[in-house]
Amino acid sequence: MSTLKVNTIQDTTGNDALTIDSSGNVTASQGFVPSTQLSHRNLIINGAMQVAQRGTSFNSTSGFLYTADRWRRYFQSSTGAFSTSVDSDAPAGFEKSLKLTVTTTQSTLTASEQYWVSQAVEAQNMSQLNMGTSDAVTSTLSFWVKSSVAGDYAVMFGSSGSTRQYVSMYTINSANTWEYKTITIAGETTGTWATGTSIGMNVRFSVGVGTDFHTTSEDTWLTSYKLSTNAQTNLMATSGATFQITGVQLEVGSVATPFEHRSYGEELARCQRYYQKPINNQEFQAVASRAGTGWVFFQVPTAVPMRTEPSLTLSGTVDITSEGNIGTFGTVINWGFNDVGCLLIGTGATISIASAYNGTVYCQNTVNLSFDAEL
Amino acid sequence: MNEMTITNAQYNQLDGNNISIQAAIDGVQMSVPLCEGNRHYDEIMRQVEAGTLTIQEAE
Numbered sequence: 001m002s003t004l005k006v007n008t009i010q011d012t013t014g015n016d017a018l019t020i021d022s023s024g025n026v027t028a029s030q031g032f033v034p035s036t037q038l039s040h041r042n043l044i045i046n047g048a049m050q051v052a053q054r055g056t057s058f059n060s061t062s063g064f065l066y067t068a069d070r071w072r073r074y075f076q077s078s079t080g081a082f083s084t085s086v087d088s089d090a091p092a093g094f095e096k097s098l099k100l101t102v103t104t105t106q107s108t109l110t111a112s113e114q115y116w117v118s119q120a121v122e123a124q125n126m127s128q129l130n131m132g133t134s135d136a137v138t139s140t141l142s143f144w145v146k147s148s149v150a151g152d153y154a155v156m157f158g159s160s161g162s163t164r165q166y167v168s169m170y171t172i173n174s175a176n177t178w179e180y181k182t183i184t185i186a187g188e189t190t191g192t193w194a195t196g197t198s199i200g201m202n203v204r205f206s207v208g209v210g211t212d213f214h215t216t217s218e219d220t221w222l223t224s225y226k227l228s229t230n231a232q233t234n235l236m237a238t239s240g241a242t243f244q245i246t247g248v249q250l251e252v253g254s255v256a257t258p259f260e261h262r263s264y265g266e267e268l269a270r271c272q273r274y275y276q277k278p279i280n281n282q283e284f285q286a287v288a289s290r291a292g293t294g295w296v297f298f299q300v301p302t303a304v305p306m307r308t309e310p311s312l313t314l315s316g317t318v319d320i321t322s323e324g325n326i327g328t329f330g331t332v333i334n335w336g337f338n339d340v341g342c343l344l345i346g347t348g349a350t351i352s353i354a355s356a357y358n359g360t361v362y363c364q365n366t367v368n369l370s371f372d373a374e375l
Numbered sequence: 376m377n378e379m380t381i382t383n384a385q386y387n388q389l390d391g392n393n394i395s396i397q398a399a400i401d402g403v404q405m406s407v408p409l410c411e412g413n414r415h416y417d418e419i420m421r422q423v424e425a426g427t428l429t430i431q432e433a434e
Binding site: 064065197198307308309311312313332333334336337345347372374375 | 389401
């Protein structure tokens with residue numbers, strides 16, 4: 001270890017390049033070219049769990065379920081179950097965390113069981129990792145974690161189709177204490193990695209893993225679906241046990257930089273590429289652009305262009321007015337989409353609709369319409 | 376494993392053409408576009424290919 005005490009560093013021609021004031025503040029007098037990005041570093045969306053368009057409390061029914069935006073949990077067990085919530089308990093600098101709470105215990109897991117929470121990174125958003133090529137680069141995951149059960153836990157990084165998997169273990173040292181963890185992942189030079197709008201990589205935090213998904217090869221790329229080593233703690237063995245994460249960041253390089261905080265509006269817009277609620281118990285009306293017997297076209301605008309044509313879920317009754325008459329639709333279905341919205345068809349109208357119709361589709365504040373284009 | 380529990384799948388038609396699929400997915404009624412890359416459509420077609428799901432023609 002040695003120390004260099006200077007207040008100015010110059011280039012070879014005598015021009016000041018860096019100056020350091022008495023408080024240690026550094027000013028670059030000329031260009032500053034970092035080897036990694038200064039902004040937009042985080043490949044994870046909603047890493048601070050700010051956005052929860054689907055709600056903040058989720059059931060403990062087995063299967064896949066999207067919870068906080070972009071975060072999906074899974075378990076398919078014989079007995080064990082956990083609920084998921086967006087919680088206000090978070091480390092300094094954060095307001096929210098994603099929390100798993102064991103609602104039904106399972107002290108011994110069967111071989112094929114797995115309990116986890118995961119985010120899928122869209123392939124075209126991780127092209128800078130150069131996965132599957134000789135230019136593949138190291139990346140680093142950092143996150144805050146807290147659990148009522150201390151011990152070893154796993155994170156898995158996996159390509160779409162589970163052809164390439166990387167398992168890394170970390171230790172929660174103290175129960176019920178927020179701890180900051182970093183994991184460095186070697187770039188993978190082989191394998192087939194998706195491009196475009198499909199899943200590029202899953203980042204998966206496990207809380208219980210059966211032996212089918214154990215590996216003895218940690219921190220190396222594997223060619224079969226594995227989630228952890230046999231050191232993985234079984235959170236499911238403890239009634240009411242909790243596991244929380246927030247501040248999740250995946251970035252290029254071998255060093256974890258401070259979490260890249262984004263405004264709520266920016267994070268929401270990123271999430272809306274995958275899921276949005278254009279009508280959310282608010283009044284809404286649209287012009288009907290074309291009509292036939294008992295049906296009309298109308299367009300619902302989207303906040304941002306979506307990843308792909310979304311599925312539609314509707315609750316509540318959509319009204320239709322035609323030539324002074326007011327009725328309702330039996331069903332609303334999707335017909336097409338573009339970068340500014342989804343073209344829907346209301347069918348089974350309870351009133352007669354003129355064929356050359358230009359009228360109004362109306363939703364009272366009891367209608368909820370969501371578009372889902374998640375990975 | 377099935378990613379979703381899908382029941383009552385049926386095509387929606389307009390002017391005699393199939394335009395989307397109506398189905399209950401994990402207990403929620405959805406209208407699913409005929410679009411590869413949409414996870415619901417991909418899973419419906421995977422289950423159809425596996426012989427575990429049939430999409431009814433539109434009425």
